[in-house]
Amino acid sequence: MSNNFKELILKDKFDEAKNFARNLSLEKLDGELTEIAFDQPSMSIYTFIMGLIIEEEKVELHEIAFDMLVNPLCHIEGAYYAALYHARRCIELADQQELAEYLSYLLFLHDVPDKVVNEDEALATANRIIELDSDNEVAKEFLAEN
Numbered sequence: 798m799s800n801n802f803k804e805l806i807l808k809d810k811f812d813e814a815k816n817f818a819r820n821l822s823l824e825k826l827d828g829e830l831t832e833i834a835f836d837q838p839s840m841s842i843y844t845f846i847m848g849l850i851i852e853e854e855k856v857e858l859h860e861i862a863f864d865m866l867v868n869p870l871c872h873i874e875g876a877y878y879a880a881l882y883h884a885r886r887c888i889e890l891a892d893q894q895e896l897a898e899y900l901s902y903l904l905f906l907h908d909v910p911d912k913v914v915n916e917d918e919a920l921a922t923a924n925r926i927i928e929l930d931s932d933n934e935v936a937k938e939f940l941a942e943n
Contacts, residue, residue, distance in 0.1 A: 803833045806845045814845060815852075823857045830861060834869035843870060843879075856890040856899075859883040863902060867909070877913045881906055897930040904939050916943070 805814035818826055834842045843865060850858045866880035884902035891899045900922050907919035914922070920943060926936035 802829060803837070806833060807837065807839055807841050809841060811845055811848055815849065818849065823855075823861075827857075827861045827864070830865060831869065834865050838869055838872070840870075840873065854886075854890070856887050856895070859886045859890065860899075863887065867905065871909075877906060877909050877911045881913050893929075897926045897933055897936075900926045900929070901933070901935045904935060907939075919943070 802814060802817050805811075805817065821829065830842055830846060843862065846858060846862045846865065850862065860883070863880050863883040866876045866883065870876050880902075884899065884906060887899040887902065888896065903914045903922045904919055904926075907914040907916070907922075919939065923936040923939045923943075926933050927940070930936075
């Protein structure tokens with residue numbers, strides 16, 4: 798992890814951090830931001846990724862935000878509800894090949910303690926996943942349990 802990148806984000810120097818981020822692949826950016834969030838959980842990291850999304854909305858950036866909110870930042874009140882927004886945007890922006898994967902985010906959010914996604918939506922989502930990918934283990938397991 799680049800300590801300079803971390804400091805730029807945590808000290809609200811987003812323009813400089815964005816310049817640094819432009820030189821990273823999306824995979825590397827994801828790794829850097831995740832590492833920073835685990836090392837020093839802060840809403841500044843989420844604010845930074847939202848700034849990137851505002852500038853250029855991409856499914857991959859919503860995916861990074863979703864992962865950040867359900868993993869290192871999940872202890873922050875409302876994180877799962879914010880993650881739901883990113884899950885829905887991933888679904889809307891995804892191509893057909895990725896759709897089942899992003900739909901599974903909704904099943905995950907049904908299983909979190911906050912039960913962000915209700916039972917009816919989760920069942921409909923699992924059935925939709927099976928329509929798209931009949932071998933999807935997450936959806937099969939969900940339907941078997943429910």
